[in-house]
Amino acid sequence: MHTLIRGSLISALLVAAGVVGASQAMAADSGKITIMVGGITKMIYLPAKLTEQLGYFKEEGLDVELQSQPAGVDAENELLAGAVQAVVGFYDHSIDLQSKGKEVTAIVVFGQVPGEAEMVATKSADSIKSMADVKGKTLGVTGLGSSTNFLTQYLAAKQGITSSQYSVLPVGADNTFIVAIKQGRIDAGMTTEPTISQLLKTGEAKVLVDMRTVEGTVKALGGMYPASSLYVQRPWLNTHKVEAAKLARAFVKTLKFINTHSATEIADKMPKDYYGNDKAMYVQALQNSLPMFSADGKMPAGGPETVLSVLSGFNPNVKGKHIDLAKTYTNEFVGQAK
Helix, strand or coil: CHHHHHHHHHHHHHHHHCCCCHHHHCCCCCCEEEEEECCCCCHHHHHHHHHHHHCHHHHCCCEEEEEECCCHHHHHHHHHCCCCCEEEEECHHHHHHHCCCCCEEEEEECECCCCEEEEEEHHHCCCCCCHHHCCCCEEEECCCCCHHHHHHHHHHHHCCCCHHHCEEEECCCHHHHHHHHHCCCCCEEEEECCHHHHHHHHCCEEEEEEECCHHHHHHHHCCCCCCEEEEEEHHHHHHCHHHHHHHHHHHHHHHHHHHHCCHHHHHCCCCHHHCCCCHHHHHHHHHHHHHHECCCCCCCCCHHHHHHHHHHCCCCCCCCCCCCHHHCECCHHHHHCC
């Protein structure tokens, strides 16, 4: 893993310096597909591990290796460096990257909504009753430039609070997020399941903004916000359509499994270390998350426009720029998956 990261950083520096193009930096095509997940234990990205557990990659004749980085932005960097062929991360990165001259395309959409919540530490709940109260506070995100950072900035900006009026602290997810809440290093922060349910169970935090459901997402963001997805670089996609179709079929089968089985049945397929000694809490967190998953992997109508609107609300890279949304996703491969 250290070799991979070191090699990818070298490639990234070469790409940034213009010494080689992204396609040239891409590792030799060995037939193996390495997918970097922006936090493999996060429930928003559950389809990645579940597809492996159900054997659907092998059914499609694919040799897939799943790797994990703590935040989606880290996974994105591995993709741009050519160290991996695909990323399981948030769709909004494809828009942000296009504004910077990089082209990535989402080929399967897992989440119709973010599946995240802004959690406020219980000891700060009296002073933070909405995002309008975050001035002067420290807000936790998984990583700088991550989707949790994007959404945090948008929700604050919507209340007239600029990013210079509060502090952002990258605290990762899972246990590192919980420790940051417990230690008082952050007053509030954005995270996912099962971390949300863990914090609610212990009483350490409360939900401030809930984007785990369509209703909550529309209320917070003004529309559907397609989030967790499988995305690849366009040059790779143009030369690997067979592999892309197989990946799409594998993930669509998984999404159908999620939509036709109970939270308990799904949890039974996951490795034990995903739920540890509290399977009941994991099942409850999964039950809370099920509404976010797409049934067919297709981009929801109006979703890209909502994401662009949100990013344009605070992101200077995107605001005022022409973004060709048609290049940020495709339903071509999920449309073939029967």
